[in-house]
Amino acid sequence: SAVISQKPSRDICQRGTSLTIQCQVDSQVTMMFWYRQQPGQSLTLIATANQGSEATYESGFVIDKFPISRPNLTFSTLTVSNMSPEDSSIYLCSVGARDTQYFGPGTRLTVL
Amino acid sequence: AQSVTQPDIHITVSEGASLELRCNYSYGATPYLFWYVQSPGQGLQLLLKYFSGDTLVQGIKGFEAEFKRSQSSFNLRKPSVHWSDAAEYFCAVGAGDDKIIFGKGTRLHILP
Numbered sequence: 515s516a517v518i519s520q521k522p523s524r525d526i527c528q529r530g531t532s533l534t535i536q537c538q539v540d541s542q543v544t545m546m547f548w549y550r551q552q553p554g555q556s557l558t559l560i561a562t563a564n565q566g567s568e569a570t571y572e573s574g575f576v577i578d579k580f581p582i583s584r585p586n587l588t589f590s591t592l593t594v595s596n597m598s599p600e601d602s603s604i605y606l607c608s609v610g611a612r613d614t615q616y617f618g619p620g621t622r623l624t625v626l
Numbered sequence: 627a628q629s630v631t632q633p634d635i636h637i638t639v640s641e642g643a644s645l646e647l648r649c650n651y652s653y654g655a656t657p658y659l660f661w662y663v664q665s666p667g668q669g670l671q672l673l674l675k676y677f678s679g680d681t682l683v684q685g686i687k688g689f690e691a692e693f694k695r696s697q698s699s700f701n702l703r704k705p706s707v708h709w710s711d712a713a714e715y716f717c718a719v720g721a722g723d724d725k726i727i728f729g730k731g732t733r734l735h736i737l738p
Binding site for chain 1: 729
């Protein structure tokens with residue numbers, strides 16, 4: 515299994531600002547995924563990030579709001595832009611494919 | 627379209643009692659099925675997974691799940707729960723495009 519770390523673990527941000535979340539994996543992986551978990555809800559896939567190509571966004575998520583970088587096979591970032599209180603969630607990255615995915619510990623974001 | 631249904635939002639059992647958490651899926655082909663657990667303030671941990679073969683799958687922490695194709699179900703069981711099992715449990719299905727789709731989760735409460 516892969517060991518995944520995320521930074522920051524939590525943050526409190528002001529409305530209108532942006533936050534970049536980092537995801538680091540201890541081995542090279544092809545696919546990385548970003549999920550959002552709103553309070554009391556399940557996980558919703560934001561986008562799939564493959565190294566060397568543009569991220570693929572799910573319905574309801576757009577690149578301007580959630581830009582993603584994938585500079586190499588062990589690292590990815592997700593930026594939550596122009597935040598509003600509705601963006602308060604846990605953001606998780608994961609690695610793997612449809613046969614197994616391992617998750618990072620998550621970033622708990624609160625927007626005031 | 628693929629989907630996962632967890633009909634029970636909350637389940638309460640006494641410590642030492644048996645547990646069964648229900649999960650139904652919708653998927654056209656042979657599914658990849660998973661159970662994840664999320665303890666308060668923690669990330670997601672993979673309990674077990676099913677791809678093929680024996681329909682009774684053993685996982686970590688004494689959990690098992692049974693795949694029943696005829697009922698499109700993948701219920702999670704444990705013969706005797708411990709107070710530390712109190713958590714949110716997510717059933718998930720691996721989709722054809724390397725995504726994992728999660729159910730809404732079942733929160734397990736343990737009575738002393």
